Amino acid sequence: MSVCTVLLHHVQPFTNEKILAVLFGGLILGLGVGLVLRFGGSLDGTEIVAILISKKTNIPVGQIILFINVFIFIVAGFVFGWDSAMYSIFTYYIASRVMDVVVEGWDESKSVTIISGAYEEISQAIMDRLGRNTTFFYGKGGFSKEDTHIIYCVVNRLEVAKLKAIVQEFDKKAFIAIEHVSDVLGGNFK
Secondary structure, eight states, X not given: OHHHHHHHTTSOOSOOOHXXXXXXXXXXXXXXXXXXXXXXXXXXXXXXXXXXXXXXXXXOHHHHHHHHHHHHHHHHHHHHOHHHHHHHHHHHHHHHHHHHHHHHOSOXXXXXXXXXXXXXXXXXXXXXXXXXXXXEEEEEOXXXXXXXXXXXXXXXGGGHHHHHHHHHHHOTTOEEEEEEESOOOSTTOO
């Protein structure tokens, strides 16, 4: 990185548009750092701290790096001016999103909890149309005090929209809670 910085320091910039520099800089930065992290390396102390925190909290590494760098850029804003600090924050926001995709992959998993009176129909449709297994939990409504069935399943991020459409087809008033899953093992996930 240091050698490339020295070699490319005097090269004319590709663009003078700051927004384009922010967008493409964030994309390239996120891709580069994401590849380094994915294959077990790190570029500086920020990544090492982020990896350690991520292992303890299951927060994506890119989000932790973003948080640390936003704090650094706020401090830098007092010294170097707020325009540069704000552009840098947006660059690192884009980089953090790209980093997470590179490190975690496109197949990010989501856990879905569905509460509906049409639980059998919804569950069968999820299994038939998405090929995902479902699990029933028995619950009791806190307000209504009625016994209810809760559907639980795990899907990838590309299947979330299809799952919502399936649930809405059978019960427009169904309760759906979707959460990020940091890792999935077993079942019908590859």
